[in-house]
Amino acid sequence: MGDHLIILIRSISAFIILMLIARLLGKQTLSNMNFHEFVTAVILGAMAANFAFNEKIEVMHLIIALSVFTLTSFVLSKLFMKFRRFKLWTEGSPTVLIEGGAILEGNLKKNNMTLDSLNQQLRQKEIFNIEDVEYALLEINGKLSVQKKKELQPVTLKDLQLNPGAAPQxxxxxxxxxxLLQKNMEVNQVSESWLISQLKARGKLPKDIFYAVKGSNGQLYVDEYYDKIIHPIDIE
Structure with a gap:
């Protein structure tokens, strides 16, 4: 009976420890697990499971091991936020699978993805005809982002103001x-002078901007570091 009680206590302790670690690593880890987060989750889960029924594992040894992997994952997350090139080097970048309605077979092979698996992910997005897809992107977390062809997209009030004959952007x-993402600007023929002038019209410099995107309507969307939100809302 004593052994059963010990296993019960160790199992509950392991569960509580993993809950605290998940809370520490944040919501991003739960929503969009990338490579290093996946590896960390597998290792932490294996160690916690072994601790639950393997009495030879000492508590202090488990705490040290869990602390090392948790700290490593936490530091990597901070480095990814600070150094985008380091993030791209370690995790890679999204891969285009369909562009302009054409399937890029080479990119499918690079990601060890078959046409069947592509169709499966499209069906999960309620797309049963691959001909309906204009653009498909495989994100670094393995999820598929899809844009339907223009004639199949739902009409909005904003669309009514656009030129229907214009090519999709x-x-x-x-x-x-x-x-500044110089490569993106060069490939898409966006001049730096245009961008700077757009920012100057807002009284801003590139260093003041957290995120800037030229939208499909040709307009510039800008998100500043300081959003002037006095009381940001976070649902508990």
Whole structure:
């Protein structure tokens, strides 16, 4: 009976520890798990499970191991926020699978993805005809982002003001964390002078901007570091 009680206590303790670690690492870990977060979750889960029924594992050894992996994941998350190139180097970048309605077979092979698995993910988004897709992007967390062809997209009041014969445009990221994305600007023929003039009209410099995107309507969307929100809301 004593052994059963010990296993019960150790199991509850392991569960509580994992709950505290998940809380510490934040909501991002739960919503969009990337490579290092996936590895961390697997290792932490395995250690906690072993601790629950393996009495040879000492409590202090478990705490040290969990602390190391938790701290490593936490530090990596902070580095990813600070250094975008480091994030791209370690995690990679999203991959275009369908562009202009055409399937990019080479990108499918690079991601070890078959046409069947692509169709499966499209069906999960209620798209049963691949011909309806204009643009599909495989995110770094393995999820698929899809844009339907223009004639199949729902009409909004904003659409009524656009030229129906204009070619579709995709949002172009220009600034992330105060840094100009020169490659994006060059590939999409967005001049730096145009961007700077748009920012000057707002009384801002690139270093003042957290995120800037040229939208599908050609307008510039800007998010500043300081959003002037006095009491931000966070649902408890």
């Amino acid at each position: 995709y949002p172009i990221e220009l600034i992330i964390d105060g840094q």
